[in-house]
Amino acid sequence: MPYPATHKPQTRERILNSAAQLFTKNGYEGVSIDQVMAEAGLTRGAFYSHFADKSSLYAAAIQYASKERFRFYRAELTAGVSIERLIEGYLHPDHIKGRDMPCALAFLVSDISQREQQVRSTYTEVYKGLLQGLEHLGTDEKRERLACIAASVLMIGGVAIGRALDDEQITSDLLEACRAVSLQLLEPDQTL
Amino acid sequence: MPYPATHKPQTRERILNSAAQLFTKNGYEGVSIDQVMAEAGLTRGAFYSHFADKSSLYAAAIQYASKERFRFYRAELTAGVSIERLIEGYLHPDHIKGRDMPCALAFLVSDISQREQQVRSTYTEVYKGLLQGLEHLGTDEKRERLACIAASVLMIGGVAIGRALDDEQITSDLLEACRAVSLQLLEPDQTL
DNA sequence: GTCTATAGCAGGATAGAC
DNA sequence: GTCTATCCTGCTATAGAC
Numbered sequence: 401m402p403y404p405a406t407h408k409p410q411t412r413e414r415i416l417n418s419a420a421q422l423f424t425k426n427g428y429e430g431v432s433i434d435q436v437m438a439e440a441g442l443t444r445g446a447f448y449s450h451f452a453d454k455s456s457l458y459a460a461a462i463q464y465a466s467k468e469r470f471r472f473y474r475a476e477l478t479a480g481v482s483i484e485r486l487i488e489g490y491l492h493p494d495h496i497k498g499r500d501m502p503c504a505l506a507f508l509v510s511d512i513s514q515r516e517q518q519v520r521s522t523y524t525e526v527y528k529g530l531l532q533g534l535e536h537l538g539t540d541e542k543r544e545r546l547a548c549i550a551a552s553v554l555m556i557g558g559v560a561i562g563r564a565l566d567d568e569q570i571t572s573d574l575l576e577a578c579r580a581v582s583l584q585l586l587e588p589d590q591t592l
Numbered sequence: 593m594p595y596p597a598t599h600k601p602q603t604r605e606r607i608l609n610s611a612a613q614l615f616t617k618n619g620y621e622g623v624s625i626d627q628v629m630a631e632a633g634l635t636r637g638a639f640y641s642h643f644a645d646k647s648s649l650y651a652a653a654i655q656y657a658s659k660e661r662f663r664f665y666r667a668e669l670t671a672g673v674s675i676e677r678l679i680e681g682y683l684h685p686d687h688i689k690g691r692d693m694p695c696a697l698a699f700l701v702s703d704i705s706q707r708e709q710q711v712r713s714t715y716t717e718v719y720k721g722l723l724q725g726l727e728h729l730g731t732d733e734k735r736e737r738l739a740c741i742a743a744s745v746l747m748i749g750g751v752a753i754g755r756a757l758d759d760e761q762i763t764s765d766l767l768e769a770c771r772a773v774s775l776q777l778l779e780p781d782q783t784l
Numbered sequence: 785g786t787c788t789a790t791a792g793c794a795g796g797a798t799a800g801a802c
Numbered sequence: 803g804t805c806t807a808t809c810c811t812g813c814t815a816t817a818g819a820c
Binding site (some may be wrong): 638 | 785786787788
């Protein structure tokens with residue numbers, strides 16, 4: 401039995417992990433199937449027995465990356481990390497530089513509208529998940545929706561713009577401003 | 593005299609205008625030099641007597657689009673249009689849909705970090721211009737820098753994320769939240 | 785300055801052996 | 803399921819005629 405039943409799912413996961421890392425950092429057009437497969441220790445020919453095409457992989461990778469990220473945040477919260485610290489970690493130079501698995505919502509935001517329906521709808525679902533997370537983050541009562549939306553825009557937008565800029569001083573100021581305002585918006589009884 | 597002295601600059605301007613429209617809406621990889629030249633009524637061969645390569649054109653197009661946009665805003669302000677109306681126009685579904693010449697800062701934000709130094713530094717200069725505009729917008733005294741940064745992130749991020757999303761209801765809520773918070777941040781005596 | 789023609793390459797997708 | 807080999811397309815960039 402050369403290929404045990406667990407082999408295929410495991411391989412698929414390896415491909416997804418490789419794709420999530422590469423796509424998030426380099427965008428859809430910035431990554432070839434060759435690269436994804438090489439990173440996963442395979443060759444291009446093997447790809448099409450796991451995914452229909454590049455676009456499907458992209459959508460799946462975004463979902464995968466986000467699940468990993470949500471899992472991480474849940475663990476942090478369980479371990480007693482404060483909201484302030486989580487926001488600080490998100491709006492942080494290390495995140496912008498792409499260490500580990502960065503946030504696909506931020507890194508790919510203007511990549512998405514050029515992709516197919518399937519990709520946009522995946523992105524939208526992930527964004528909804530983040531929004532719901534912010535609404536209930538570390539509190540029993542639900543936060544105001546619009547305040548959470550504005551906070552999410554400051555987080556995602558802050559990382560996206562900070563990544564584009566070429567001037568460390570401005571990026572640093574930008575992160576500081578986004579941290580301050582988003583935290584204020586996430587105060588439990590905040591209303592717009 | 594088959595080519596008058598005004599011919600080349602005019603042609604260059606036609607190419608830039610075509611490039612600004614196409615690149616802003618479709619990103620760097622989403623546009624070919626063929627398309628840009630065809631839109632300008634020329635063929636690909638003529639391109640390289642105006643620009644060194646595709647990357648240079650991209651940087652020049654971002655600068656061109658932004659100058660057009662700043663010109664537009666100055667005219668609006670001179671005509672007595674309020675800041676509220678300007679923000680409303682920016683954070684508006686029509687802008688997201690790409691009518692006329694959309695804002696390159698928003699539409700290309702996550703495209704930029706994958707390009708060369710030249711492009712990133714152009715983007716950074718344009719962003720600095722917007723920031724300075726916000727600091728002095730319709731007031732004699734200078735607004736607080738961090739408040740203006742946060743407002744700019746809500747504007748750029750709001751358009752970028754709104755464009756990615758596939759759900760009109762959420763996009764509409766998102767634009768509303770960004771309008772409300774950014775306007776609040778631009779109140780003349782606002783401090784963080 | 786603009787054209788047509790072409791060189792050269794990268795990458796998506798498929799075929800067929802193992 | 804994975805491999806190698808191949809087809810095919812699209813694109814940047816250049817050459818050379820007008």
